[in-house]
Amino acid sequence: xxxxxxxxxxxxxxxxxxxxxxxxxxxxxxxxxxxxxxxxxxxxxxxxxxxxxxxxxxxxxxxxxxxxxxxxxxxxxxxxxxxxxxxxxxxxxxxxxxxxxxxxxxxxxxxxxxxxxxxxxxxxxxxxxxxxxxxxxxxxxxxxxxxxxxxxxxxxxxxxxxxxxxxxxxxxxxxxxxxxxxxxxxxxxxxxxxxxxxxxxxxxxxxxxxxxxxxxxxxxxxxxxxxxxxxxxxxxxxxxxxxxxxxxxxxxxxxxxxxxxxxxxxxxx
Numbered sequence: 425x426x427x428x429x430x431x432x433x434x435x436x437x438x439x440x441x442x443x444x445x446x447x448x449x450x451x452x453x454x455x456x457x458x459x460x461x462x463x464x465x466x467x468x469x470x471x472x473x474x475x476x477x478x479x480x481x482x483x484x485x486x487x488x489x490x491x492x493x494x495x496x497x498x499x500x501x502x503x504x505x506x507x508x509x510x511x512x513x514x515x516x517x518x519x520x521x522x523x524x525x526x527x528x529x530x531x532x533x534x535x536x537x538x539x540x541x542x543x544x545x546x547x548x549x550x551x552x553x554x555x556x557x558x559x560x561x562x563x564x565x566x567x568x569x570x571x572x573x574x575x576x577x578x579x580x581x582x583x584x585x586x587x588x589x590x591x592x593x594x595x596x597x598x599x600x601x602x603x604x605x606x607x608x609x610x611x612x613x614x615x616x617x618x619x620x621x622x623x624x625x626x627x628x629x630x631x632x633x634x635x636x637x638x639x640x641x642x643x644x645x646x647x648x649x650x651x652x653x654x655x656x657x658x659x660x661x662x663x664x665x666x667x668x669x670x671x672x673x674x675x676x677x678x679x680x681x682x683x684x685x686x687x688x689x690x691x692x693x
Contacts, residue, residue, distance in 0.1 A: 429454045434461040434655045439518035441668040448672040452665045461654045463661035464668035467647045468519040473598035475642040486589030492570040493586040500576045511555040516574040528568040535687045536560045536678035596626030
């Protein structure tokens with residue numbers, strides 16, 4: 425990535441954005457010095473269920489938000505990457521932390537637990553341990569507490585969101601509709617109007633009762649269109665490098681928290 429930036433080439437950087445905070449900051453400094461657009465591939469800000477939730481938050485029905493819960497389990501033992509940047513915390517964790525940051529702002533401290541497994545038990549022809557899942561509890565500087573969890577070594581896929589506010593609770597279970605459609609070979613270029621809508625939305629429960637919230641529509645193509653405009657000098661990148669550096673800082677703090685069993689503070693940006 426640094427070679428591309430030095431050559432003046434715009435970059436979309438897959439997650440994890442960097443293996444450690446020092447490298448993440450080095451990439452940010454290089455991009456600023458070269459004046460080259462660099463965008464972390466945190467495309468899941470455009471997940472349909474998250475866009476639906478963002479609409480609920482913007483509507484104000486929940487009041488002051490207290491807690492956010494996000495669970496994303498996949499049955500993908502063979503899909504757990506090994507080596508530098510491997511493990512589910514670096515993979516799904518990058519997305520879930522970024523989603524929480526995009527909703528509720530920077531994170532001040534974290535506690536975490538990692539589901540460490542022997543690599544051979546996951547079908548790998550190698551020795552060593554790898555995290556097949558995680559639970560991370562983050563306190564945002566805004567005061568919101570996020571509980572993020574994911575596992576790829578289980579036997580049941582699940583995608584659930586819940587937000588508790590002083591005036592209401594929002595809950596939703598989703599099908600990860602865009603990713604599943606892409607895996608099935610479908611494309612938003614063929615049916616943009618019907619793309620990225622969950623079969624069901626969520627529910628909003630307040631003092632007045634429970635009401636259904638219809639699914640919003642979203643598309644990952646928005647990410648690429650924003651990146652293209654940034655490359656042409658017509659706007660900013662879809663996700664800032666500052667946010668990517670912060671996510672790497674949070675993941676690093678989470679690993680240290682899992683090792684120590686203690687809450688670990690996240691450096692301020």
